Amino acid sequence: MTASATTARPLPALSQSARLRYATFAALYFAQGIPQGVLAFAVPAWLAMNGKTPAQISAYSAVMLLPWSLKLVAAPLIERYAYLPMGRRRPWLLAGQGGLLLGFGALSLVPDPLHHLPWLTAVAFGVSLLTVVQDIATDSLAIDVVPPAQQGQANSLMWGAKTVGIAATLAATSWLLHHVGWRGATLAPAAAIGLIGLLPLTLRERPGEKRLPWTAGAATPAAARLQTTSWAALLRASRRALLLPNSRWLLVGVFAAQLGQNYFDASLPIFTVQQLGWTDERYAQIYAPAGLVGGLAGMLLGGLLMRRLGVVRVVQGCLLLLGGLAAVLGSGAAWWADARFITGCIGAFCVLNTLIFIGSLALAMQCCWARISAVQFTVYMTVANLGAATGTALVGVARTHLPWTGAYLALAGLVLLPIGVLGLVRLAAHRRQVDELENRHLEQQAAAGLRVAV
Numbered sequence: 001m002t003a004s005a006t007t008a009r010p011l012p013a014l015s016q017s018a019r020l021r022y023a024t025f026a027a028l029y030f031a032q033g034i035p036q037g038v039l040a041f042a043v044p045a046w047l048a049m050n051g052k053t054p055a056q057i058s059a060y061s062a063v064m065l066l067p068w069s070l071k072l073v074a075a076p077l078i079e080r081y082a083y084l085p086m087g088r089r090r091p092w093l094l095a096g097q098g099g100l101l102l103g104f105g106a107l108s109l110v111p112d113p114l115h116h117l118p119w120l121t122a123v124a125f126g127v128s129l130l131t132v133v134q135d136i137a138t139d140s141l142a143i144d145v146v147p148p149a150q151q152g153q154a155n156s157l158m159w160g161a162k163t164v165g166i167a168a169t170l171a172a173t174s175w176l177l178h179h180v181g182w183r184g185a186t187l188a189p190a191a192a193i194g195l196i197g198l199l200p201l202t203l204r205e206r207p208g209e210k211r212l213p214w215t216a217g218a219a220t221p222a223a224a225r226l227q228t229t230s231w232a233a234l235l236r237a238s239r240r241a242l243l244l245p246n247s248r249w250l251l252v253g254v255f256a257a258q259l260g261q262n263y264f265d266a267s268l269p270i271f272t273v274q275q276l277g278w279t280d281e282r283y284a285q286i287y288a289p290a291g292l293v294g295g296l297a298g299m300l301l302g303g304l305l306m307r308r309l310g311v312v313r314v315v316q317g318c319l320l321l322l323g324g325l326a327a328v329l330g331s332g333a334a335w336w337a338d339a340r341f342i343t344g345c346i347g348a349f350c351v352l353n354t355l356i357f358i359g360s361l362a363l364a365m366q367c368c369w370a371r372i373s374a375v376q377f378t379v380y381m382t383v384a385n386l387g388a389a390t391g392t393a394l395v396g397v398a399r400t401h402l403p404w405t406g407a408y409l410a411l412a413g414l415v416l417l418p419i420g421v422l423g424l425v426r427l428a429a430h431r432r433q434v435d436e437l438e439n440r441h442l443e444q445q446a447a448a449g450l451r452v453a454v
Contacts, residue, residue: 013204015145024199025154026161028138031196033165034189035100035131039064039124041166042173045269045280050114054270058396060121061266065392067129068385075136075378080228084219087205088227089141096134097197103127104190108183140374143365145205151365153303159358160299167291174284234372240437241369241376246430249421250367251383254360256418257319258387261353263411264326266392268346275404276336286343294350302358315359316419318352323415325349330408366427369434
């Protein structure tokens with residue numbers, strides 16, 4: 001047997017394999033679901049079970065979610081600076097994964113979190129902030145290496161995996177909180193994040209790049225061509241893309257959609273534990289499989305529905321159904337004692353929630369100008385997450401002035417806004433305008449190069 005025959009075939013780069021892209025981005029989005037399963041779901045239910053008020057819980061949740069509205073601070077840095085021999089995004093992705101490990105380690109050291117809620121809130125804010133780096137790097141890498149024709153399927157797998165990650169983490173963390181304690185419930189997620197981190201550690205964005213700074217490889221022409229070399233050019237291109245009419249409609253639409261989704265989401269642990277008398281473990285036992293079903297439905301149906309109906313129609317239809325679900329829950333107080341009714345509402349919400357997220361991601365990616373995709377996509381998601389934080393905070397406000405029936409009926413009215421606004425987005429016209437921006441940019445670059453040569 002020759003030496004060449006015994007040599008192991010090197011792993012393909014992400015740019016070379018669709019299957020590898022699907023698997024890698026699904027795993028990375030699963031990893032994003034881990035901190036959300038702990039901080040956004042398990043901890044609020046645990047706090048409710050231990051007598052914290054809706055105002056205290058919604059304040060914790062709003063602060064914990066706030067870093068997702070500050071992504072615009074980090075995105076230009078990730079767009080502008082890169083260690084190209086390892087790829088445009090992978091070094092940042094590795095930094096994000098390492099940050100999550102450190103963040104959960106710090107979270108495990110919070111003493112007696114129930115009696116030190118400000119400390120818990122502060123460290124949770126820090127973990128969310130570290131997660132933001134991983135999120136931006138993952139999204140921008142996906143836009144860089146996933147062809148447009150595969151983005152719908154990729155988004156379905158990515159967000160479905162994240163939903164499954166949230167559900168699995170919620171179930172595991174709730175059990176650990178009751179049977180192992182706070183430290184075990186926060187260190188176990190760190191181990192899972194570390195295992196998933198082996199993927200970006202071993203894979204490359206494009207063939208020929210370094211896996212680690214001390215290994216063989218070099219920057220590729222494709223990465224160098226995409227890299228931004230001027231703050232002025234980055235800001236100018238970002239302003240032009242975001243001022244396009246369809247970009248403005250999309251910003252309003254995703255803000256309003258996320259407000260409604262997170263209003264419903266943040267209300268569920270408080271409503272079921274404090275109004276219906278469930279334990280936080282029972283809530284987790286119901287929500288976790290419902291979230292799993294929602295994630296699987298998103299994986300299996302998201303791409304298919306978007307291909308058949310179009311991404312805008314899918315998001316609008318799911319928002320309409322979400323409003324109907326809120327109206328049914330708000331007007332069905334007589335059925336609240338029936339666990340099957342509440343379980344059905346939670347299950348329906350998880351499916352709709354996943355499909356809305358998948359559609360929103362696909363819509364935002366399709367509206368991006370590839371040259372400044374990291375910043376543009378981050379602006380869309382920043383505005384969306386600001387809507388999420390606003391919706392979470394509104395739960396406490398609504399419950400201060402309204403009974404649960406009124407709080408859910410108000411939500412039914414809120415979702416009418418994103419349905420109408422998203423109907424104004426015209427993807428085909430937007431893509432033509434983005435192509436015009438790219439052609440103009442290339443003409444300006446050519447003219448600048450000619451002036452330098454002269």
